[in-house]
Amino acid sequence: MMQVRTVEIWVGVFVAAGLAALFMLAMQVSNLTVVGDDQGYTIKARFENISGLKVRSPVTVAGVRVGRVTAIDFDPQTFQAVVSMRIGAAYNQLPLDTSAAVLTSGLVGEKYVGLEPGGDMDVLQDGGEITLTQSTLVLEQMIGKFLFDKAESGKE
Amino acid sequence: MLDWLAQLGRHGLSFFERLGRGHLLLLALLRGVPGLLLRPLLVVQQVYAIGVLSLLIIVVSGVFVGMVLGLQLYNTLVDFGAEASLGPVIALTLVRELGPVVTALLFAGRAGSALTAEIGLMKATEQLSGMEMMAVDPVKRVLAPRFLGGFIAMPLLAAIFSLVGVYGGYFVGVGLLGVDEGSYWSQMQSMVDFDDDVMNGVIKSLVFGVVVTWIAVFEGNDAVPTSEGVSRATTRTVVHSSLAVLGLDFVLTALMFGVD
Numbered sequence: 001m002m003q004v005r006t007v008e009i010w011v012g013v014f015v016a017a018g019l020a021a022l023f024m025l026a027m028q029v030s031n032l033t034v035v036g037d038d039q040g041y042t043i044k045a046r047f048e049n050i051s052g053l054k055v056r057s058p059v060t061v062a063g064v065r066v067g068r069v070t071a072i073d074f075d076p077q078t079f080q081a082v083v084s085m086r087i088g089a090a091y092n093q094l095p096l097d098t099s100a101a102v103l104t105s106g107l108v109g110e111k112y113v114g115l116e117p118g119g120d121m122d123v124l125q126d127g128g129e130i131t132l133t134q135s136t137l138v139l140e141q142m143i144g145k146f147l148f149d150k151a152e153s154g155k156e
Numbered sequence: 157m158l159d160w161l162a163q164l165g166r167h168g169l170s171f172f173e174r175l176g177r178g179h180l181l182l183l184a185l186l187r188g189v190p191g192l193l194l195r196p197l198l199v200v201q202q203v204y205a206i207g208v209l210s211l212l213i214i215v216v217s218g219v220f221v222g223m224v225l226g227l228q229l230y231n232t233l234v235d236f237g238a239e240a241s242l243g244p245v246i247a248l249t250l251v252r253e254l255g256p257v258v259t260a261l262l263f264a265g266r267a268g269s270a271l272t273a274e275i276g277l278m279k280a281t282e283q284l285s286g287m288e289m290m291a292v293d294p295v296k297r298v299l300a301p302r303f304l305g306g307f308i309a310m311p312l313l314a315a316i317f318s319l320v321g322v323y324g325g326y327f328v329g330v331g332l333l334g335v336d337e338g339s340y341w342s343q344m345q346s347m348v349d350f351d352d353d354v355m356n357g358v359i360k361s362l363v364f365g366v367v368v369t370w371i372a373v374f375e376g377n378d379a380v381p382t383s384e385g386v387s388r389a390t391t392r393t394v395v396h397s398s399l400a401v402l403g404l405d406f407v408l409t410a411l412m413f414g415v416d
Contacts, residue, residue: 004197007204014208018312021319025354029247029322029344056346110346 039089040067041126045100045113046080049135052111053102059085059113066091069113085113095120099132111136178374181299185373188293188300198297202305206267206369210313213266214259218317221254222246222324229325230333239333243340244347246325251348251357252413255318257405260364263310264397268372271302272393275376276386284377299373306372310365311358318357356412363404368397 050072059067067087075082087094097118104111115130124130192199225246233239275298278284284294322344329335348354372393379389 008200010208011200011203014203014211014309015312017211018207018315021312021315022354022358024319025251025315025322026350028341029251029319029348029354058346 040086041089041092041124042070042084042086043094043124043126043128043130045083045085045130045133046075046078047083047100047102047133047135048080049138050081050083050102050111051136051138052104053083053113053136054111057110057112059087059115061091061094061115061117066115083113092123094124096122096124096128097132098124098130099134100130101134102136104136174378177378178370181295181374181377182370184295185300185303185370188296189304191296192300192304198301199304199308202301203309206271206302206305207309207313210263210266210309211316213262214313214317215320217258217262218320219324219327221258221317222250222321222326223328225249225254225321226325226328226333230329230335239329239335240339240343242325242329242335243342243344246329247322247344247348248353250318250321250325251353253405253409255321256314256357256360256364257401259314259317259361260310260368260401261398263306263313263365264368264372264394264401267306267309268368268393268397269390271306271369271372272376272379272390273386275299275302275373276379276381276389279377279379280381280383280386282381299377303369303373306369307362307365310368311361314357314361314364352412356408359412360405360408363408364401367400367404371397371400 053069053072055069055072057069058065059069067085069083070086071084073082073084074080083100094115095118097120099116099118101114101116102111103114118132226242229242229245230239233241233245275284278298284298287294287297326340330337330340375389375393375396379385
C-alpha cells in the first residue's frame, strides 16, 4: 500500500486536472464568456433581409471582430429586421454614418455583420442606430435574376 | 418439451432475480454514500485506484483519437474547401460523443474489470463474510467507496479525454496539415455551446460513470466465489457495461440533441 499522503496528492492532482480540463473546454472550446462585452455599447441596424444571421454572430470592421449580435427582432410596422449589436468599449470611434451589411464568409460560410466606417466627425453612441444598411445576398434570388435576364436577352 | 420450457422459465427467473439484486444493491450503495462523508479517505483511495491509474490510457487514447479525427476529417473537408471547419467538427465530435463514450468503454475495460476482480476475490477468499462477522457492513466499507470513486472519476476522465483530443486534432490539423490556427479556434468557439454541448457531454459521462461502476461492483459482489466465477464475472462486467454505455448513449443523444 502506498503512503496515504502520496495517494492524496495524486488524487488532488487528478481532480485539479479534470476540473482544469472542464474549465478549458468551457473557455477555449466553447467560449463561454465573451471577454470585454460587458464594457461596451449597443447599436442597432435595420435590414430588409438577414437570412442566416444568428444571435452571437460576429460583428466586424475591416475583418476584425469588434462585437457580437445580441438580439434579432422583427419590426411589424416597417417589416424590417432589427439587429442589436454589442460593440466592445475599445471600438468607440465608429462615425455616425457608418454603414452595415450582412456578409457571408466564403461562399457557404457563416453570416456576419460587416461595418464600413464613414467620414462623419460625430461617433455612434450607446443605443444609436445605423441608417445605411445593405441586406444579405440571397443566392436563390441572384440565380433567379440571372436566369431571368438570360431568358430576356435570348428573346431579342 | 416440458424440460425445455422449464429451462426457459429458470433462465427467465434467474435473469429477473439478478436484475432485482442489482437494484437492491444500488439502493444499498446510495444509502452507504452519505456515511462516506465521515470517512473521505476511503473514497480518496478509490479515486486514486480508479481515476489516477486510468489517466495514462485515457490521455494516450485521447491524443490519438484526436489526431486520427484531424487527419480523416481534413481529407474529407478539404475537398469542399471547408477545412476551416475542422476545429468545430473535432470539438463537437469529442465533446458530445467520443469523449464520454470512448472514455466509458476504456473505463469499463481498465477500471470496471479491476473492480469486479478485486471484489470477487474478496468474496472468494471470504474477506467480505469476515467483515460481516466483525459487524462491519461490507457494502458501506468496500462497495460504496468504489461506487462513489467511479462516479467522481469518470466525468473528470472524460473532460481530460476531450481536451487532450482537441489538442491532438490541433496538432495534426494546424501543425502538420496547415489549417489556419485562428480559424481552428475561433470557428470552434463560435460553434460549440457550453450548455448544449459541453454540459450535455458532462451529463452523459456522469450517467456512464454510475452505470459502469454499478455493474462492476454488482458483478463482483454477485460472483460465484470460485476462480472461474470471478473470471466470468469480470468478463460480464466488460461486456455488459460496454453494451449499456452504447445503448444509453443513443437514448441520451436522442433526448439531448435529437427528435424535438
